Amino acid sequence: MKILVIGSGGREHALCWKFEQSKHTTDLYCAPGNAGIAEVATCVKGNLNDVEGLAELAEKIGADLTFVGPEAPLVAGIAEAFAAKNLRIVAPSKTAAQLEGSKIFAKEFLARHRIPTAQFAACDSRDAARQARHSGFQFPVVVKADGLAAGKGVRIVQDQQEFDEALHALMGERVFGEAGARIVLEECLFGREASLMIFTDGSAYQIIAPAQDYKRAYDHDEGLNTGGMGSFSIDGLIDEALLERCKREIIEPTLQGLNEEGYPFCGVLYIGLMFTEAGPKVIEYNARFGDPETQAILVRLESDLVEICEAIVEKRLAAFDVKWSAEASVCVVAASGGYPGEFEKGKEIHGIEEASQVEGVTIFHAGTTFNEDAQVITNGGRVLGVTARARTRQEARSRAYEALGKIQFERMHYRRDIAD
Ligand code: AMP
Ligand code: GLY
Numbered sequence: 001m002k003i004l005v006i007g008s009g010g011r012e013h014a015l016c017w018k019f020e021q022s023k024h025t026t027d028l029y030c031a032p033g034n035a036g037i038a039e040v041a042t043c044v045k046g047n048l049n050d051v052e053g054l055a056e057l058a059e060k061i062g063a064d065l066t067f068v069g070p071e072a073p074l075v076a077g078i079a080e081a082f083a084a085k086n087l088r089i090v091a092p093s094k095t096a097a098q099l100e101g102s103k104i105f106a107k108e109f110l111a112r113h114r115i116p117t118a119q120f121a122a123c124d125s126r127d128a129a130r131q132a133r134h135s136g137f138q139f140p141v142v143v144k145a146d147g148l149a150a151g152k153g154v155r156i157v158q159d160q161q162e163f164d165e166a167l168h169a170l171m172g173e174r175v176f177g178e179a180g181a182r183i184v185l186e187e188c189l190f191g192r193e194a195s196l197m198i199f200t201d202g203s204a205y206q207i208i209a210p211a212q213d214y215k216r217a218y219d220h221d222e223g224l225n226t227g228g229m230g231s232f233s234i235d236g237l238i239d240e241a242l243l244e245r246c247k248r249e250i251i252e253p254t255l256q257g258l259n260e261e262g263y264p265f266c267g268v269l270y271i272g273l274m275f276t277e278a279g280p281k282v283i284e285y286n287a288r289f290g291d292p293e294t295q296a297i298l299v300r301l302e303s304d305l306v307e308i309c310e311a312i313v314e315k316r317l318a319a320f321d322v323k324w325s326a327e328a329s330v331c332v333v334a335a336s337g338g339y340p341g342e343f344e345k346g347k348e349i350h351g352i353e354e355a356s357q358v359e360g361v362t363i364f365h366a367g368t369t370f371n372e373d374a375q376v377i378t379n380g381g382r383v384l385g386v387t388a389r390a391r392t393r394q395e396a397r398s399r400a401y402e403a404l405g406k407i408q409f410e411r412m413h414y415r416r417d418i419a420d
Pocket of ligand 1 (some may be wrong): 144186188189190
């Protein structure tokens with residue numbers, strides 16, 4: 001089978017790495033890919049916002065199956081563009097992808113189906129936001145851009161001054177563009193977070209090994225929110241009783257609600273959870289695999305990913321038994337200095353080869369490319385996801401950090417407390 005992966009990050013490198021191992025894969029393509037993906041797949045040009053162009057590309061290369069990594073093409077309607085050409089794709093419809101594309105859509109959906117989540121107010125001006133805050137929320141309060149902001153559109157503000165600054169940045173300066181035209185205020189929840197993802201064909205679902213993401217830029221959860229600075233996945237991250245509760249109170253009502261409203265979800269649904277004293281609550285939905293959770297998750301996946309994808313598109317996931325390794329995994333992201341703010345690109349990266357020799361370690365590239373001398377250079381905020389598997393979390397963690405110690409590029413930055 002010819003497989004096409006859409007995207008260019010660490011998640012897509014992990015997807016390509018896993019697809020490449022399938023006995024069903026004869027040809028693997030990635031649009032647009034990165035320097036690491038180029039080692040396992042044929043990288044082809046592709047614009048993530050041009051879903052018609054991506055469908056034409058899939059048709060041209062004769063892709064039997066396409067898998068979408070990032071949110072932009074999902075929200076732009078890639079499922080519909082592929083369906084129009086009778087091409088097989090693992091992707092939710094444009095409407096179902098609104099669970100990620102609009103925080104207001106997601107919050108209103110959660111409220112309609114009485115799925116536990118933080119109290120919220122949707123606001124379309126700074127005045128409305130100030131009024132809503134004054135009448136309904138105490139500090140700290142969470143301020144979120146309604147639209148897509150690469151995981152960076154969320155501020156937890158402690159007082160009026162920070163609140164005004166957040167409103168100014170999101171709605172005044174529009175640092176995330178039109179994503180900040182409307183905002184959501186949320187009650188601030190407290191508790192442990194986990195990312196729970198499922199494979200779903202619209203009715204049946206299979207739980208994906210849970211992972212924990214580290215969103216803040218610096219150790220001890222300091223600094224701004226990023227797309228994710230590291231992750232780990234272990235058995236028992238969410239214990240059986242809690243998982244049952246998540247299924248009953250969150251996953252099943254979500255799938256049922258989507259069905260009732262006429263847009264069943266097909267693909268990978270990501271549910272960001274907070275385990276509060278009052279039980280598990282939904283923080284966000286994503287319509288796709290998380291990044292960097294996927295890097296930690298896929299090294300634990302023992303089933304064939306092509307077979308899982310076929311079961312999703314053919315709606316026979318109920319009978320599919322997804323198998324996971326009992327081992328633990330840890331992914332530590334090496335980022336460009338300055339990320340998630342401004343950073344420079346084009347720095348030569350050294351030591352990848354040596355690092356990948358460390359037992360149990362796989363290096364997934366994110367923002368990398370080649371310079372004119374075919375050397376691997378940095379090309380984004382998150383550069384590499386150094387991922388290790390081992391019997392225990394501690395062992396996986398020490399393998400990942402041992403490998404990271406062999407990698408250098410100018411102003412490389414990484415958290416030292418991932419999976420601690
Ligand atoms: P989101 O993009 O909605 O997942 O938010 C990014 C991060 O902000 C989450 O992973 C949480 O750490 C934090 N966050 C979002 N919403 C809340 C909330 N209501 N209460 C506390 N923390 C939150
Ligand atoms: N790591 C969080 C996300 O992918 O949205």
